[in-house]
Amino acid sequence: MENLELGTVKLRWLNGGVTHLDGGAMFGVVPKALWTRKYEVNDKNQIELRTDPILIQAEGKNFLVESGIGNGKLNEKQKRNFGVLEESSLDAGLESLGLTASDIDYVFMTHMHFDHACGLTKEVNGELEPVFENAKIITSKIEWDEMRNPNIRSKSTYWKENWQGIEQQVEAFDEEWSFGPLKLVHTGGHSEGHSILIIEDGDSTVVHMADIMPTHAHQNPLWVMAYDDYPMDSIFAKQKWFEYGISRNAWFTFYHDSVYRAVKFDEAGKKTETIERKK
Numbered sequence: 001m002e003n004l005e006l007g008t009v010k011l012r013w014l015n016g017g018v019t020h021l022d023g024g025a026m027f028g029v030v031p032k033a034l035w036t037r038k039y040e041v042n043d044k045n046q047i048e049l050r051t052d053p054i055l056i057q058a059e060g061k062n063f064l065v066e067s068g069i070g071n072g073k074l075n076e077k078q079k080r081n082f083g084v085l086e087e088s089s090l091d092a093g094l095e096s097l098g099l100t101a102s103d104i105d106y107v108f109m110t111h112m113h114f115d116h117a118c119g120l121t122k123e124v125n126g127e128l129e130p131v132f133e134n135a136k137i138i139t140s141k142i143e144w145d146e147m148r149n150p151n152i153r154s155k156s157t158y159w160k161e162n163w164q165g166i167e168q169q170v171e172a173f174d175e176e177w178s179f180g181p182l183k184l185v186h187t188g189g190h191s192e193g194h195s196i197l198i199i200e201d202g203d204s205t206v207v208h209m210a211d212i213m214p215t216h217a218h219q220n221p222l223w224v225m226a227y228d229d230y231p232m233d234s235i236f237a238k239q240k241w242f243e244y245g246i247s248r249n250a251w252f253t254f255y256h257d258s259v260y261r262a263v264k265f266d267e268a269g270k271k272t273e274t275i276e277r278k279k
Contacts, residue, residue, distance in 0.1 A: 008202075018085055020082070051116070063106045136171050143192070146158060206252075212238045250264070
């Protein structure tokens, strides 16, 4: 379990499962000869993408960034198509810290695609129930509205199984939502309702760009996914917040990266500090 400790804020990465998705889709129009220099690819042209929530402890509260892919939410065909080789062991990770899912106070959903939201609900006696029964679930209003009313494109990733049963817990915001040193900011891009997380703790800064920079290899503002609904918005938001992070010597953190949990870059874009994922 990898840690990042700031002044008063602690981050820990938990195991939320793994997917393997098509590398070409993950890097969009970027030629394979370029992106394969930066991120490993298998013989099926798939890249490994973790779905590992970040536990943040701050202000006496337990925050969770995303929810992982859960357990038992995917059928065998879906597991095969999405390259799911392991499901979530979130409960075990929390238990090792003396916590349970009931101890989570807030769940931050940067967006609610299946690989981020499957861990929000579970089936009990044929009914969907919340996994984090005492938590407020924070996401943008645009995201929450589309989650429940997806369009012809987004219905493949916004599943009713991931929102039915948690409606009463959701607190949706317009442009920003904050609690102490933590702030969610709506960006759009990957989805219309996509948000990022900023942490300002004294002299320390964390920028979690979620799926507008899903891995360290997506650092270039122009390297956006074919999965992005609004790629120009992704480019502008990534450029803005990358420059912001660089100006503050920020840690850039990741939910999907199979290599790094967090990276610091210099002004030339070279890595200066890293926290590697333990395999």
